[in-house]
Amino acid sequence: xxxxRNEFDLVVVGGGIHGVGVAQAAVAAGFSxxxxxxxxxxxxxxxxxxxxxxxxxxxxxxxxxDLVRECLRERSLLLKLxxxxxxxxxxxxxxxxxSTRNRFTIASGLALYSMLAGGGKDVRFxxxxxxxxxxxxxxxxxxxxxVFQYWDAQTDDRALTQAVMASAQGLGAQLQEDAExxxxxxxxxxxxxxxxxHGEERHCLARAMVNAAGPWxxxxxxxxxxxxxxxxxxxxxGTHLVLDAQLEKGIYYLESPRDARPTFxxxxxxxxxxxxxxxxxTETRYQGDPGEVHPLPEEQAYLLETFSYYFPDRGGENIVxxxxxxxxxxxxxxxxxGAKTRDTVLHIDNDQARTDTPxxxxxxxxxxxxxxxxxxxxxxxxxxxxxxxxKKGDTRELRLIPVxx
Ligand SMILES: Cc1cc2nc3c(=O)[nH]c(=O)nc-3n(C[C@H](O)[C@H](O)[C@H](O)COP(=O)(O)OP(=O)(O)OC[C@H]3O[C@@H](n4cnc5c(N)ncnc54)[C@H](O)[C@@H]3O)c2cc1C
Numbered sequence: 001x002x003x004x005r006n007e008f009d010l011v012v013v014g015g016g017i018h019g020v021g022v023a024q025a026a027v028a029a030g031f032s033x034x035x036x037x038x039x040x041x042x043x044x045x046x047x048x049x050x051x052x053x054x055x056x057x058x059x060x061x062x063x064x065x066d067l068v069r070e071c072l073r074e075r076s077l078l079l080k081l082x083x084x085x086x087x088x089x090x091x092x093x094x095x096x097x098x099s100t101r102n103r104f105t106i107a108s109g110l111a112l113y114s115m116l117a118g119g120g121k122d123v124r125f126x127x128x129x130x131x132x133x134x135x136x137x138x139x140x141x142x143x144x145x146x147v148f149q150y151w152d153a154q155t156d157d158r159a160l161t162q163a164v165m166a167s168a169q170g171l172g173a174q175l176q177e178d179a180e181x182x183x184x185x186x187x188x189x190x191x192x193x194x195x196x197x198h199g200e201e202r203h204c205l206a207r208a209m210v211n212a213a214g215p216w217x218x219x220x221x222x223x224x225x226x227x228x229x230x231x232x233x234x235x236x237x238g239t240h241l242v243l244d245a246q247l248e249k250g251i252y253y254l255e256s257p258r259d260a261r262p263t264f265x266x267x268x269x270x271x272x273x274x275x276x277x278x279x280x281x282t283e284t285r286y287q288g289d290p291g292e293v294h295p296l297p298e299e300q301a302y303l304l305e306t307f308s309y310y311f312p313d314r315g316g317e318n319i320v321x322x323x324x325x326x327x328x329x330x331x332x333x334x335x336x337x338g339a340k341t342r343d344t345v346l347h348i349d350n351d352q353a354r355t356d357t358p359x360x361x362x363x364x365x366x367x368x369x370x371x372x373x374x375x376x377x378x379x380x381x382x383x384x385x386x387x388x389x390x391k392k393g394d395t396r397e398l399r400l401i402p403v404x405x
Pocket of ligand 1: 013014040048180214238281327328363369
């Protein structure tokens with residue numbers, strides 16, 4: 001599909017959840033927007049997440065209260081804006097004799113989580129009476145001391161990304177898939193953008209550019225001239241398995257028997273295969289080309305070991321129907337991967353921040369759950385550098401409708 005104009009207030013590079021979120025926030029604020037996506041919408045990280053719209057219970061342990069609070073606020077908004085795409089689910093946390101967190105730790109974490117979500121009956125948690133343990137999908141009972149049940153939300157990340165883009169397009173944003181940014185040259189009043197679309201080279205102009213290229217962000221910055229300063233980050237691979245198995249009760253939040261890392265076992269509907277289990281995830285440092293990330297045999301063995309340990313009657317080698325891997329963008333440096341902050345960093349090169357010239361803003365990291373809040377922060381940073389426009393909508397009110405596939 002050809003684009004109708006070649007000058008935009010904003011060009012967004014990347015059609016993952018952050019790129020489409022920024023496009024929606026920008027067009028709602030009245031700006032003209034073009035999204036360039038080198039593949040198809042959500043072809044990278046935004047279709048390879050755990051598909052949870054959550055505050056992230058485990059981030060409480062690392063003191064990331066503000067992040068958890070913001071994500072829970074976004075969860076409650078998305079439940080209203082996208083009821084077909086985001087749904088509350090029952091989550092179960094079993095606690096065993098050898099679990100690293102005892103029942104008091106879990107109960108305090110859940111109490112804080114529920115408080116940060118605003119309290120109320122929708123976010124209540126409780127300890128399951130022992131007589132109900134039999135109903136838990138054959139969960140291993142050896143050494144089992146307690147089971148907690150709480151609430152959190154699940155989505156289809158690709159479908160959510162498509163719905164946000166459709167909402168942006170409904171207000172006039174434009175999308176080019178199979179469109180790779182080749183070069184962006186910052187001139188005195190515009191950014192000259194060169195990209196390849198369906199094998200042809202094209203050009204357009206923008207007053208600002210948002211680099212939402214996920215694990216490719218620094219590669220994109222390398223194509224900007226003059227080249228802005230980039231931030232160092234680590235790529236951490238996370239693999240999921242889709243299992244030919246079923247869990248009926250809800251989502252299980254498990255500790256790996258090998259190293260106590262958290263693992264989710266999630267009931268999941270595959271398009272063709274139907275009822276399945278999504279099992280993940282891992283944390284493996286990655287240094288290669290982001291386009292070539294793939295599940296490793298040792299990650300598969302690690303995840304299957306966890307599943308077979310907790311669901312001994314449902315495990316096995318030959319239940320894996322497919323596997324996929326995505327890349328987290330986390331702050332560079334040593335230290336445990338699980339403890340690294342999940343905060344999103346919005347970066348504008350200092351030289352550009354000080355002047356009135358057009359700028360490139362880069363999004364590092366982030367959560368699927370908080371995409372809307374992140375997009376609004378991006379627009380708050382950029383709007384003073386863009387011409388005044390008439391507002392067309394508010395992302396807190398724009399309904400997200402699933403796109404027919
Ligand atoms: C294993 C794993 C599990 C996760 N689970 C959850 C979860 O349950 N809940 C949650 O809230 N968050 C989760 N996250 C985080 C969440 O998935 C990511 O924060 C989010 O998907 C990142 O989206 P993005 O738009 O920044 O990047 P991406 O989705 O990677 O999008 C970047 C896009 O840019 C495009 N691109 C790159 N270079 C160019 C170029 N030169 N020209 C044009 N296009 C380009 C790529 O093709 C890609 O589509 C998880 C992450 C991982 C890795």
